[in-house]
Amino acid sequence: MSEAAAPVAGVRKSRKELDRAVIRFAGDSGDGMQLTGEQFTTESAWAGNDIATLPNFPAEIRAPAGTLFGVSSFQLQFGSQRVYTPGDRLDCLVAMNPAALKVHLRDLKPGGLLIVNTAAFDKRNLDKAGYATNPLDDPALGERYRLHKVDMTGLTHKAIQDLDLNTKEKDRTKNFFALGLVSWIYTRPLEPTLDWIGKKFAKNPAFAEANTRVLKAGHAFGETAEIFSEHYTVEPAEMAPGLYRAMTGNRALAWGLLAAAERSKVPVVYGAYPITPASSILEELAMHKRFRVRTIQAEDEIAAVTAAIGASFGGAIGVTGSSGPGIALKGEGIGLAVTAELPLVIFNIQRAGPSTGMPTKTEQADLMQALYGRNSESPVVVLAPATPGDCFYVAYEAVRIAAKYMVPVIVLSDGFLANGSEPWLIPDVSTLPPIDIQYRTDPEGFFAYLRDPATLARPWVRPGTAGLEHRIGGIEKQDVTGNISYDPDNHDHMVRTRAEKVRRVAQEIPPTSINGAATGDLLVVGWGGTYGAITAAVERAQAEGKSVASIHLRHLNPLPPDLGHILREYRKVLVPEINSGQLVRVLRAEYLVDAVGFNRVRGLPLASEEIFEGINQLLGERA
């Protein structure tokens, strides 16, 4: 954080200009931290900053109040330059109770701003957080951090004491005191939050009044209280001009499907069984029936994928979504779509495993599952979005490829992308590539497995087409005719043909964009949600004059045709992943390059700091 002092005329307190700041709101899962963070994000978007967010909440819906595992937090980084990640170390931590302090304090930079709600630091809460004594009484805390002890609960009650609300209802607005205060500290506009309050509580004027007053009270507290000697501005970022909105990964996946349904003029049938962190895709799609997107909340994961396959057999675009454990159950169904050669899109919102693992925590350890997690030779196309907004394009592209090649496409998102949001430049949908679906209707010379010479796709026939009645299934088929065949040579031929069909999807992949010089000492290769952290780390290394570049793979099967060539242009290759080394194995096997993994599997996004260290370490090792 660079702190170029830039006092602004007319402001009583000194105001410093920052390039960027990382803030985390942390409190009990009932304290409304997610909402507070989302509102602060909207305010920062209005202020023109680039932003990346990281919501982090317990799996329990209502975890016991005050406990360590019941802590919920929302982190964001905003800046006047490109922001790639939610940030590693915190510039500011807001802790609404002792448990939040205990869980999150270690991430606060020395000298960072620490704001605590003193009212929550009572014996009961201290006990629950495992504090023998009140940490706020320890002078060391104030020496290490810029500690601000604020009785947020008391000040909240004072601001709305005359309103006809009960104590619990008044208590619940204290998150807006924190929001108002931090908004003042970072010079955020309150308008978006005031607008939100107006809309949200349109039918409940007392709540609207209370939240408005508490928000403003927090803001005024910053302005008037003697304890805050300075506050900050973060200038608008230089971003591509255009209309922006905040976008989360799961919403972007859903909207990408809506766009695909609209452009292809073919209904989408989305089968899903609720599972964290994929459920919000089902919920989002269910709200948009006007787009002819039909959702089935299936009885289980298997029914979800097979219902999608049934829809594809009928000429619709079958899509299913889940997380790793659910994808495991869908394996046999995906294999059916492979051999029946039907379009199918599978979203996997990866989470920490194995088994149930840590459902609300992110991971990218399902790459091998996507590539190989089915019986026999069962190749599918695998794509991975790099950012929340990129999920829109990847979902759309998945449908386009699935329909063009008559093939299943797995999209590997993750919990971080799913819930994280970024300012997203709204695209002109007319610039999206067309999805031109042609069903076969001509009975002349028809065979169920007669292939398109360019794509090897078999014809897609909608039942209901006279003269093209035919049968397909999971048993091996003779090529061209589609008749059942146990012929050894035919099976070998079909295995190769299904693989070749997937390989030909490579012709859809644009040239790989290299962040940095085309040759050099080190290439960092990433995929999926680590894009931001890798890019930030690589740009930092580049700024220090190091010979480092990065590429980010959105196509994981097939791999980009130019990848082998690119890998050979660097002396070393580093592959950071939130798994124990999956893409790195693929690259080593595929290209015989001595790629090195950088692996942390903690259920958290990779920090750009640690990747930066990994880069330096590998550069330091002279071969």
Place this chain on the structure above:
Amino acid sequence: MSATDAGAAATPKYTKKDFESDQDVRWCPGCGDYAILSAVQKTMPDLGIPRENIVFISGIGCSSRFPYYMNTYGFHTIHGRAPAIATGLRLARPELKVFVVTGDGDGLSIGGNHMLHILRRNVNVTILLFNNRIYGLTKGQYSPTSELGKVTKSTPMGSADRPVNPLAFALGCGATFVGRTIDRDVRHMEEMLRRAAQHRGAAFLEILQNCNVYNDLTWNVIYEKESKLAHELRLQQGKPLLFGPPDDRRAVIMDGVMPKVVPAKDVAESALWVHDEHNVNAAKLLADLWVPDFPVPTGVFSAIDGPVYEDMLLAQEQRAISERGPGDIAKLLTSGDTWKISSEGS
């Protein structure tokens, strides 16, 4: 006829032959499936549905080879999942007539969950469950409908699991049509196939079928002529529950809350139990009747109207479109909170 039905004004006049595919039928010689296939092909022309609008979906097992032999659209899928595939297909293409062909293992063991849900949702699908009380394709293990103590290759000392009653299961799931027929009674089978196919909603037809290789004559109680006459209770709408040979007619009546078999001559006509397909509670009692204490009922146990899953979902879609217009992605993308960044970077 509703918009989500498969009929058309000008359906060609078909014969049985029009529904025979060019594939060699590969069931064991003497298998009950041959009779079922023939009966299905024969009843297809009666449905008045263009051939191209008919789809047969199956899972895995001997019965699931069925779609290959029908000259319609067909999809031979994976074990147990045919009901889920059919549900997705119906939602995508409500104008199609969809059949699910399954067996006691495919439909009630590995696919039992999907069977439950297609029935409770009342998806407009005709389900033909061939029940032979054995696993045929995997060569002779016991099935979920095998009788307790069944000695098979996988249960050399007898099976220790109690069988499921397919019709009681279907009724418990809320099926709106439940019937039973027999592969060796072709005329009755054809009649039941027509009834099931014409039902709107999930129709569940159990076909007692003979596996002459692994479980021959498992249904002999209603195969063997004299036994059939003595034990089959043919359910007919509005007719009393009477069965048995002319010299030994018996009646099933209600004794308090329990069904009971008595000599027909001992029952006043007004006290007879008259079959009513619309009475689901009665159907649930009938589903549990079996030899030796009771007859084996065949026919339509229950046929009621119920709201159809895909009708309701598609009506929601139509309502959403009529109230707010068709979806417009460009409008959606710019809806809600947005902000503009001009070229100067503010």
